[in-house]
Amino acid sequence: MTHLELTGVAIDFPTSRGPFRALDGVNLKIDQGEFVSLIGHSGCGKSTVLNLVAGLYEATEGGVVLEGKEVREPGPERAVVFQNHSLLPWLSAYENVELAVRQVFRNSKTRAEMKDWIEHNLELVHMSHALHKRPDEISGGMKQRVGIARALAMQPKVLLMDEPFGALDALTRAHLQDSLMEIQARLKNTVIMITHDVDEAVLLSDRIVMMTNGPAATVGEILKIDLERPRNRIELADDARYNHYRHQVLSFLYEKQHKPDQDNSQSRSPSGKSTPTKTAPIAATETPIATEDTVLAQDMHSSKTSTGETTAPAAA
Secondary structure: OEEEEEEEEEEEEOOOOOOEEEEEEEEEEEEOOOEEEEEOOOOOOHHHHHHHHHOOEOOOEEEEEEOOEEOOOOOOOEEEEEOOOOOOOOOOHHHHHHHHHHHHHOOOOOHHHHHHHHHHHHHHOOOHHHOOOOHHHOOHHHHHHHHHHHHHOOOOOEEEEEOOOOOOOHHHHHHHHHHHHHHHHHHOOEEEEEOOOHHHHHHHOOEEEEEOOOOOEOEEEEEEOOOOOOOOHHHHOOOHHHHHHHHHHHHHHHHHOOOOOOOOOEEEOOOOOEEEOOOOOOOOOOOOOOOHHHHHHHHHOOOEOOOOOOOOOOOO
């Protein structure tokens, strides 16, 4: 049964040269409890898709439907975990989670129930030993665990993750990937995660949604990952199916959707002189972190925007 559906989604952003179409014709169906990764080159609209599901962007065309109800604004049933943990530095791990719990459950849980619920969610991410430590007293991986606990404590129907492990070292990232698989197996949350890491996508996902290059990006291909759970990264390293899936994603990214390195903002003219390369305006924006309300809005909501297993047409 379809839990979340994006149908004919397109979004335009205003620029001085007129509307810039970031996404066009995005169709995607996601089932309850499914783990879906979005992958693609920078500028392909992955974060924009996530922001539309979160309810902070509104589609220019088409729409997003969650459990039969159109998504038009942020809500606690869609929690977001960012690459930046977004913890308030003057609050302890416990107090950072408490901030979200009080906002969501202040009319439905007693103080004792909220305390138990906060401690339960910190235990899920293996942070019971650091309940009363502030962010500057714990490691980067531990901070991200607290950010995940805060999102889970809202009991979201959909957990949205925007490169949650991108800023961590490889070993810490692996530990958190294992923790996420463990948590998702227990809670059966629907998860949508953005990643640039092919191995991470194959290890964690039930399906990988591969996006075409922007502008007017869309769903290029959807790859179903038929690997038994629980998954062990050591065993999968020599698994032929794992490596086949990995090859398919790499083939899409570097053959079908090859994108030259655009970090260099200059290109060569026929005369051999360097000329500036024109780039499309950036649609997504960074959300500043300043106050408790700002951080809570990020975690509880995030930024505003049905495909089966068939391939959608690539963007021009």
